[in-house]
Amino acid sequence: MKTSYQNPAAKNIRQNWGLYLLLLPSVILLICFAYKPMYGVIIAFKDYKSASGIIGSPWADPWYKYFLRFFKSFQFKTTITNTPLINIYSLTVNFPLPIIMALIINQMHAGKFKRVFQTITYMPHFISTVVMVGLIRIFLSPGIGFMGNICNLLGIEALNLMGEASAFKSIYVWSDAWQHTGWDSIIYIAALSNIDIYLYEAATIDGASKLQKLRYIDIPMLIPTASILLIMRVGNLMSLGFEKVYLMQNDLNLSASEVIATYVYKIGINGAQYSYSAAINMFNTIINFILLITVNQITKKISENSLW
Amino acid sequence: MSSTLKRVISLIVVIGLSVVLLTGCTGTRADKETDGKSSPSTSSIGKTEDQNFNPEGLPIVNEPVTLQVLTTRWGSMGDSFTQNQWLIDLERKTNVKIEWQVHSLNDWSEKKSILLAGGELPEVVIGMQTFDDTDIMINKEYFLDLTNLIDQYMPNLKEAMQTIPEFKTIVTFPDGKIYSLPKNLPARPMTCNQPIINKKWLDNLGLEEPTTVDELYYVLKKFEDKDANGNGNPDDEYPICGAKGLNMDLLNPFGITDLYGNKMMVMDDGSLAYYPITENYKEGLKWLRKLYSEGIIDPESFTQDATMQDSKRKNPSASLVGFDYAWTPDALFGQWSDEYIALAPIKGPDGKQYAAGDKNGISSIMRNEAEITKFCKHPEVAARWLDQFYDGEASIQNFWGAIGTVITKNSDGTYVLNNPPEGISADAWYWDQSLRDFGPKYVSPDFQKKIKLSPSSGDGLKLEVSKLGDPFITTPYPNVMYTMEESDQLSTLRTDIDKYIETTRAEWITKGGIDEGWDAYIKQLNEMELDQLIKIYTDAYTRYQQIK
């Protein structure tokens, strides 16, 4: 029998028992409340009936019945192009903006202006989606809104932007930017707060300008957090929150605004389609997961910051 | 492999197995639970071993029995209705004590799926918003077949079914059994939405009330051009104002009526038609296109939401909207209500008038108002208790409120409604005092005559206004039931097809091009299996007609 000191793995575990203890609560919770109900994923492959429960319901015939139904549906192409397109657009805009804002805030001298600025910029985050979309509508209304008034002043014809399919993604993404950039920058501000101020002093002595300090001190400090957040965003490329899109949709912009989540919702209202919606969600999730793994592998090759 | 590593692996395997086992146990436990609860079969009826139960007369049981009843209500309406005097008296007379479980309809669909999955059902369920056709059919095992119970223990309902045949046809499920109970409402009008126009604007501009589509167009054009609301600004009027689309009632003059929103119409010769592919629809849309292009229809009708539309309808400084279809003239326009009147249906290009309605009363006869679940320990008691509701006086007290509080019974046998107390609307008061729209009810045609409502407001007003449209109501596609396979297909087909129809409609009205795009539109609909959709509707209709 090999003794533990000859086996590196066991030695490691014994030495680091404290770390495993730190992990224990989360592991137990996940086993109980995430893994134990996990069998429910098979609902996508079954003809679910409440009275029989998930286990008792018959298997769908064929097992891919609901997946096939989704692939053949009229909205399939629209939804699976709109969802990632909106997300990619959102990524290019809403990923860098919080970083830039954090860098700007970091440049401010500590004091009242800085605190007030921070507090005000995070406030929009708390506006509920319903009110947010209501504001967008009022703002963009050619008849009574800000948009309409400005166009009148300039003498140009006001467009009904909410009715233009081509404008939908931009309205969606930029209103998100307005609403969430402040809040999203908090994590980056926290990362920047960990910078040793002596680094700045040393840089000044070396003759660095503010711009150079930004480039060589601030930004590298943000890269680990930014890369992880980026990876996770890519891992959500096929997921788009339902509520905001649903509220912004109308018959004129539907070709650009019908996404997977809203489609699943509409199916759901028309009858208890548990298996069908579960199948669509599973299709979504699998693609997301594959994307995540891919991006993670790429990141592993080029830097130290990957998920696993 | 080292022994320690083996130990680690075996530990993981053990944990993994126990998770799976626990899972497996729970999975079957849920099933076991639903089986474990008592499920008396209907064959227990007729056994006289239950000496407590009286098959006829009151009380229903000699020793008190408790019945668990679940119902749903809007928002935070709560359970104040349980203080309704009639319900309290009922408990005393029947000796059946009710344990109410009242749920809010907010997000009821999620709660519902959990209740059904977890087998947490009570003995009796009330309210058509609680479980719908699909819920019942998919979960048939949970609900008792009531056919025999009705026959043996529910004389009131039996009589109702004979007087109004729809009472029976509407609750007969595709497999021939009866899983839920129906209702009909008192004092329901026959005509649904009617044309409402701003009379003050007509007077301001010296115009006559329009009777044909051409006259209507002329009047609306004047509304748009001139200063109809008399505030000095000729540009602020919206003759027609929609939200997230246009009201399809605007197509009534073209022969298109769609009471229950499934786009199927029953023609005079008894055949069925799906209106979005008819020539009438095409003509109607062209007319709307003409209106839109001339500025008669608010250009934001397809993009604004109901709140913005409301703010135009109820604008504090001036009345801004000229024409719409609504339940009553005072339903939509807030403080400007007095300026609006109802019109008779507008004559279409074929010279005829059409109105959407139902000769039995709008949404009057409905099913799924009550179900008895298999968890009910005494189904015959439940059946007799529910039968108490199928009586004229019981029904009006469960729709408005108890006699003495909300209703006054006159010495000549007629019934009138009292005024609501200060600070609460009539409707909110009725919801507070009774089950209102939900729950079993039966008002015979004779009894309806005894109800006297004031014609100046509320339900009474609607009955008055409805008279304008009553002679012209079309036969609606009835409230049929679909089989499980049909329901399944229906939901997918409808989601896709309905959306396509709406988007093409929006485009044709705002940008035109209906003539050029029509053939491609029909072709696309056929590719989306429209013929399958129509077949489902036709089959369900045929089945419905054959129920005796």
Next chain:
Amino acid sequence: MSDSVLRMHWQKKAKQRSTSDYIFNLVVFSFSVVILLAVVYPIYFIIIASFSDPYAVSGGDVWLCPVGFTLDGYKELLNHSSIWRGYWNTILYTVVGTFIGLAVNIPAAYALSRKDLFGRNAIMLAFIFTMFFNGGLIPTFLTIRDFNLYNTFWVMVLPFSVSVYNIIVARTFFSNSISSALWDAARIDGCGNLRYFFKIVLPLSKAVISVIGLWIAVGQWNSYFNALIYLKDAKRYPLQIILRDILIINNVQGALGTGEAARIALRLANLMRYSIIIVSTLPIMIFYPFVQKYFNHGVMIGAVKG
């Protein structure tokens, strides 16, 4: 090079630096002003909208001042006594939930940040898996019920307290802000993992703990879905559910009924949309500045020398 040439070189460099710095400062300043204005106006709008006639608001008449000043939105809300119960419940859930959330997620994040943890990648993968795949509403509900947590206080703060997203973010902080040299030194001195974590790591991590704590707290404050599914008694309902109920009941009464009171109900519903935001957000806005100071200036000054 001669002294004077060097001096001139440095002076030139200094002037260049201060010019580019000046431009830099100007750019930063202008950006911040523009951002501030862009953000401030709509916030201001919501505040005055909560005091205005809702039809004026959605009719586009409200710009700088409230139109048709009314306190009805607030009065109606505060009339419902259930609001106070909701506030109290939410405060309880938030405080306890944040504490539990931090206790569960932060230690896990630290453990996973250690490269010498055996099985680190496998455990990480197992955690991430749960972010993507989950059993769905019904099996989860049955599980909660099996653990007898249905309709209890604990269901709101315990079962779903693990947030893999938060763990990942915190882990990144631990990997990059705490030098491994620190651990080496401590280990040599005989310090165990646990003591190291509590005595050294935690005090140095005020920034990340505050941010994660803030996220958890806000999540708890705004949550309503879990309450909807797993709570049955109204007396346990958090604020968001009660607010929603009030809003919906007014919408429904406005839609279903006819006549004056229905009109009032609908108008109230439209009005309350704004006052609800203020009512439900005010506590957070008061609380945030206290947390802000933890990540506004550096806490790692001179932790490791040489």
